[in-house]
Amino acid sequence: MDPEIIKQLSLGAVPPGIAGLILFGALWWKRRGTGPATARRVVPPLVIAAVYCLTHVFVLGRPSAPPVSASDWLPWLVPLVAAASLAFAFRGPAWMKWLGVGVCAIVVAALSARNFIAKSWPPAQTAVELGVFLLAALAVVKCSLRLTREPGPLGALTFFLFPALSAAVLELCLSSLRLAQAGGVFAAVGAGAVLVACVRRGPVLTAPATVVIALSTLLILFQGQLTSGDRLAPLYVLIAALGPAVAALGGIGPAARLVGWKGAVLRVGLALVPPAIALGIAYANREPDPYL
């Protein structure tokens, strides 16, 4: 592997992973034996957004101001998502929290697709694209919250697989190393939470942290669809977005009665299914390179 690529990948994964480990480890250490504190809910999404922005600068380059392309918006939109996620840090009516997620989803999707909306999408397509993203965002966040609400490492692990495998889909199906690295940042932070979840009781990822990782990952997938140019890109993104929902199936019905390693294998296996299907379709549709 090219040393430059190794360096680039390492910068995008190791520091965020360490930051995630320190973040969730410190929060666990501080509150062990006590109930949830507001700080435990407010700090993680803000730190995650800060870690993303710093990593973006060092790995993907200094953000352009004003943003030009879809991915240029990420350093601006991730903090926005983090701010919206804070609604889940405080008590209040559920509809207000979900309204915040919905409005945030439409805003970040519209800004990401700004060039398309202005130049190539007719109004009907704009409405469909944003509407589908809104529905996907609500479903992904809802299923992700269900996963991370579980005590123990399994919920955190299956949720962590969403950004991690989305990064793989972005690179291997949508050919976007840039966006794959962006998704990898959230996966690395989530990996820290998984490690902490292995040694502590109760959920590690709070609702706001879950929202910012889930919605940011979906946004990155959406940007991958926008910029890919591959006719199958919407299919890849749709399948990848099903990850949290399919993983959550392992926690309901007969599947929930499986415990121990059998349950773990089932849960992780379910989480792997959607991205595996996307990668399989991409592999089956790959075009042979006549030059190699």
Next chain:
Amino acid sequence: MKRSIMMLGLALAAGGGALLAGAGLRPEASRAGAPAAADAFTVDPVHSSLLFRVKHMGVTPFWGRFNDVKGSFLIDPERPEASSVDITIPVASVDTHNKDRDNHLKQDVFFSAAEFPDMTFKSKSVSKSGDNAFNVAGDLTIRGTTKPVTVKVMYGGTGKGMKGGQVAGLEGTVSIKRSDFGVSFMVGPALSDEVEITVALEGNRK
């Protein structure tokens, strides 16, 4: 293989930037207020070339090209201020003799072709710098970012075309920094920031 493709892609991207700079040769005759569109030569993509060169691993000049160039130009040696160049280069026509690399160059990490399908150059002023030599200043747009560049152009003059019309030709060169246009992926030893663009245009006029 993927890595090498990426490296090549970076090189290509740099090259692309150069090409774009080349595209910048497109004049702005009508803006200068002179002969305008009716007198301009329409670019013949079959006999025009847009090449870019980027340094790979700090040692090897790598060449790529864009196979499609559209637009028009008019160079008036007697009245340079009446000259203009206006070129559009579809990003999808990038060709680095490696399909994977070409596809990589079209991704968001480089040209983001789906989002920004064209690179353009529109001249703003043309001045004479020597015998048949001109400086064509204008706006080069790559990946949605527009920057002013000055293209050094050697005008080849006019002649009779094979189909009876009139033809004109020119060659322009310009050097740009791809990072200025947001194409900053892997800028460094692996793939230089500097991209040299050479554009050779042949135009037809009935």
